[in-house]
Amino acid sequence: MRTRLALAAALLAVLAPAASAGDAVLTCGRLFDSRSGALLGPHTVVVRAGRIAEVVPGRGAAAGDARAIDLSDRTCLPGFTDLHVHMGSQSSPQSYSEGFRLDPVDYAYRSVGYAEKTLAAGFTSVRDLGGEVALHLRDAINQGLVRGPRIFAAGKSIATTGGHADPTNGWNDALSHLVGPPGPTDGVVNSVDDARQAVRQRYKDGSDVIKITATGGVLSYAASGDAPQFTVDEVKAIVDTAKDYGYRVAAHAHGKEGMTRAILGGVTSIEHGTYMDEEVMRLMKARGTWYVPTIYAGRFVAEKAKIDGYFPDVVRPKAARIGALIQDTAGKAYRNGVKIAFGTDMGVGPHGDNAREFLYMVEAGIPAAQALQAATIRAAEVLGVDDQGVLAPGKRADIVALPGDPLADIGNVLKVDFVMKDGVVHREPAR
Numbered sequence: 001m002r003t004r005l006a007l008a009a010a011l012l013a014v015l016a017p018a019a020s021a022g023d024a025v026l027t028c029g030r031l032f033d034s035r036s037g038a039l040l041g042p043h044t045v046v047v048r049a050g051r052i053a054e055v056v057p058g059r060g061a062a063a064g065d066a067r068a069i070d071l072s073d074r075t076c077l078p079g080f081t082d083l084h085v086h087m088g089s090q091s092s093p094q095s096y097s098e099g100f101r102l103d104p105v106d107y108a109y110r111s112v113g114y115a116e117k118t119l120a121a122g123f124t125s126v127r128d129l130g131g132e133v134a135l136h137l138r139d140a141i142n143q144g145l146v147r148g149p150r151i152f153a154a155g156k157s158i159a160t161t162g163g164h165a166d167p168t169n170g171w172n173d174a175l176s177h178l179v180g181p182p183g184p185t186d187g188v189v190n191s192v193d194d195a196r197q198a199v200r201q202r203y204k205d206g207s208d209v210i211k212i213t214a215t216g217g218v219l220s221y222a223a224s225g226d227a228p229q230f231t232v233d234e235v236k237a238i239v240d241t242a243k244d245y246g247y248r249v250a251a252h253a254h255g256k257e258g259m260t261r262a263i264l265g266g267v268t269s270i271e272h273g274t275y276m277d278e279e280v281m282r283l284m285k286a287r288g289t290w291y292v293p294t295i296y297a298g299r300f301v302a303e304k305a306k307i308d309g310y311f312p313d314v315v316r317p318k319a320a321r322i323g324a325l326i327q328d329t330a331g332k333a334y335r336n337g338v339k340i341a342f343g344t345d346m347g348v349g350p351h352g353d354n355a356r357e358f359l360y361m362v363e364a365g366i367p368a369a370q371a372l373q374a375a376t377i378r379a380a381e382v383l384g385v386d387d388q389g390v391l392a393p394g395k396r397a398d399i400v401a402l403p404g405d406p407l408a409d410i411g412n413v414l415k416v417d418f419v420m421k422d423g424v425v426h427r428e429p430a431r
């Protein structure tokens with residue numbers, strides 16, 4: 001943990017001074033084509049007004065005012081997308097008591113550092129699946145007040161009473177009576193009507209995507225991590241109402257029954273998917289449902305469960321049991337042909353270490369090229385956007401570069417040292 005923190009501090013120190021989006025010509029030694037999954041030879045990428053204007057083989061020269069950026073000893077890739085983060089928090093043994101002591105503004109200040117570390121690690125986009133902070137952080141980043149990735153934010157996750165993301169779980173009677181039972185405004189639903197209202201409330205809050213917690217969760221203050229927590233009708237009501245606002249729905253799910261109900265209800269992606277079996281995989285393939293494994297979070301909580309006192313007693317056995325299974329499930333899902341996209345659940349682990357998920361995916365048996373596609377072109381498909389995830393004319397100029405060949409050694413993804421987002425250079429190698 002301490003080394004990771006030191007590493008994160010070092011990353012922050014090398015962020016380039018904020019620059020405006022000028023035109024640029026990048027000379028890349030190699031270029032990852034996320035459409036084919038192939039690593040191509042030298043290419044020149046021309047950036048104009050925040051977009052990619054041209055991608056041509058060979059070494060081109062900068063013309064006019066365009067800035068020449070020499071990455072001839074590096075591999076250029078589309079900026080990475082992490083489809084499952086929580087920018088407003090980072091777990092620690094103090095997390096459970098902090099909720100009673102800290103104010104929203106404390107979480108907001110913390111999120112500024114998390115956002116900078118995430119961007120510096122090569123993640124130019126994230127989908128934030130739960131937490132009000134991300135809605136405001138997104139706006140601050142878009143306004144240029146804070147540096148960070150493009151955020152697609154869910155706002156408050158939608159749960160049922162006592163479910164994963166009921167904000168009052170674990171509270172004593174006095175507190176619970178003071179506040180009263182949470183309802184759709186707080187993201188807690190217990191009927192089809194509640195479900196519709198909760199989605200409309202997210203629209204009012206300014207969400208970009210809807211997140212539901214279809215089963216119990218590892219880190220919530222509750223006994224079960226895998227029991228189903230919605231009816232199919234409630235999920236359907238959420239998905240249908242979400243469509244009215246152009247939203248997609250992501251479902252946190254560990255247990256088979258809750259996962260099945262979420263898929264039948266029409267969600268776009270299953271997150272974690274711990275106890276996914278072949279029957280569930282068949283259903284996902286038939287319905288075109290995506291799988292976002294978040295192996296990182298599984299490994300992280302299983303490791304921390306070995307430490308006395310790190311988690312409350314009600315959480316510890318779930319962390320040890322569920323956490324250890326996710327990597328295995330990810331490998332099986334890949335071999336079964338389930339569509340896989342990249343996500344870490346960062347905020348469980350330390351922000352900025354997101355790229356380690358690539359290594360865990362490769363360890364699980366997913367080829368490096370497919371892992372890189374999962375965080376680029378496939379992630380854009382899950383988001384429902386067609387202007388990122390590919391280095392091609394017309395797309396956003398979200399470009400990262402790293403030394404070495406990431407297909408030959410996936411560990412090279414941890415060495416990202418050039419980051420451009422919307423044509424703005426946020427990090428570059430020391431020369």
Ligand SMILES: [Zn+2]
Nearest residue numbers: 084086129345
């Ligand atoms: Zn999560």
